[in-house]
Amino acid sequence: xxxxxxxxxxxxxxxxxxRSATQWAVAWRRFKRNxxxxxxxxxxxxxxxxxxxxxxxxxxPPRSTESLLQGQAGQPPSWKxxxxxxxxxxxxxxxxxxxxxxxxxxxxxxxxIATLIGLAVGALAGYSRGVIGGILLGIIQFFFVIPxxxxxLLFSRVFxxxxxxxxxxxxIVLILGLFGWPGISxxxxxxxxxxxxxxxxxxxxxxxxxxxxxLFRHIVPNVLTPVIVLASLLVAGNILTEVxxxxxxxxxxxxxxxxxxxxxxxxxxSVYPWVALFPGLLVVTLVLGFNLLGDxxxxxxxxxxxx
Numbered sequence: 228x229x230x231x232x233x234x235x236x237x238x239x240x241x242x243x244x245x246r247s248a249t250q251w252a253v254a255w256r257r258f259k260r261n262x263x264x265x266x267x268x269x270x271x272x273x274x275x276x277x278x279x280x281x282x283x284x285x286x287x288p289p290r291s292t293e294s295l296l297q298g299q300a301g302q303p304p305s306w307k308x309x310x311x312x313x314x315x316x317x318x319x320x321x322x323x324x325x326x327x328x329x330x331x332x333x334x335x336x337x338x339x340i341a342t343l344i345g346l347a348v349g350a351l352a353g354y355s356r357g358v359i360g361g362i363l364l365g366i367i368q369f370f371f372v373i374p375x376x377x378x379x380l381l382f383s384r385v386f387x388x389x390x391x392x393x394x395x396x397x398x399i400v401l402i403l404g405l406f407g408w409p410g411i412s413x414x415x416x417x418x419x420x421x422x423x424x425x426x427x428x429x430x431x432x433x434x435x436x437x438x439x440x441x442l443f444r445h446i447v448p449n450v451l452t453p454v455i456v457l458a459s460l461l462v463a464g465n466i467l468t469e470v471x472x473x474x475x476x477x478x479x480x481x482x483x484x485x486x487x488x489x490x491x492x493x494x495x496x497s498v499y500p501w502v503a504l505f506p507g508l509l510v511v512t513l514v515l516g517f518n519l520l521g522d523x524x525x526x527x528x529x530x531x532x533x534x
Contacts, residue, residue: 257527264523270516278331281324289325289483292316301499311501313491323506325483330513333400333469333484334462340404342458345411346447352412353419354442364416371409376468378402380477395479399472403465411457418450452528456521463517470510485510 258264286307287293292315300316302308310319352363379402422428423446472478473486474493485506492503 254527258523261523261526263519264527267516267519267521267523270512271520274327274331274513274516277324278327281327285321285324287318287321289322290317290481291321293318304501310505311499313488313499313502314495315491317491319488319502319505322483322488323485323509326485326488326506327509327513329396329482329484330466330469330486330510333396333403334466334517336400337403337407337465338458338461340400341407341461342411342454344405345408346415346454348408349412349415350419350442350447350450353416354423354446367409367412367416370406371413373406375403375406376471378406379468379472380475384477396482396484399469399478403468407461407465411454411461414453414457415450418453419446422446422449456525456528459517459521459524463514463521466510466514466517 299308300312301314302312304311308318308320310323312318348363348367352360352367354360355363379399382398382402419442428441428445469478469484470486470489473484474490476490478484478487478490488506489503489510492499492501492506496503
């Protein structure tokens with residue numbers, strides 16, 4: 228019997244296998260290296276915290292005219308009124324805090340509705356062939372050419388009763404959501420044209436998987452990257468639409484929003500410039516944050532970029 232060598236008697240060495248990074252982990256590493264994207268994320272998070280917890284520290288309730296009763300209407304910025312007051316005695320700082328909550332609600336809620344509709348319609352239009360695909364494409368094109376802002380102006384007059392009963396903000400959310408999805412559908416439809424012919428999709432078909440299962444379980448998760456980017460940019464667009472709507476005087480006057488403050492401030496901009504200045508800066512900063520976030524996500528989730 229031959230004598231065993233030292234290498235043969237030594238215990239087997241453990242093989243450490245490094246787990247491959249997932250697609251989202253790689254995207255997160257790329258995103259963290261994008262300074263502008265991180266700055267945009269920080270701005271958005273700051274405004275979300277501001278909107279959630281800010282009303283706890285607001286000196287006055289929304290649209291309060293208490294300053295008018297105290298003889299402090301039209302006052303410039305001071306320690307008591309950091310953003311000053313407008314001609315009706317409304318504290319601009321307090322209404323800016325309450326307005327952040329309403330503006331973010333309009334931007335995020337309308338984007339969520341539009342994204343869900345656009346994802347569903349675009350997926351079906353991209354995966355369907357023949358007459359059904361053509362009909363869905365026609366529906367997308369029809370809604371794409373509808374001017375959303377004009378629809379909001381029209382509905383705000385048709386449903387004036389709902390507006391004055393406090394449903395004006397939710398009405399804006401519904402209109403923006405129900406008519407703001409065609410752009411997402413076009414992008415999803417194009418992405419699905421590419422993915423539906425890949426080998427793993429053909430393998431699923433060969434195994435007998437149903438069309439809906441293939442579409443929503445295997446295809447849609449692989450085309451979510453452009454949806455995430457578009458959604459972040461669409462939030463900024465919806466917030467700007469709200470500002471334009473209130474600036475034109477078609478929003479409910481009893482609701483605190485940045486657009487309402489800007490509309491009131493522009494009327495007396497030569498006398499009380501601070502009324503429109505501070506809400507305007509908040510709008511610009513938040514929209515910039517979402518745009519930077521969208522650009523950062525676009526770079527991080529781009530499959531053509533390598534580590």
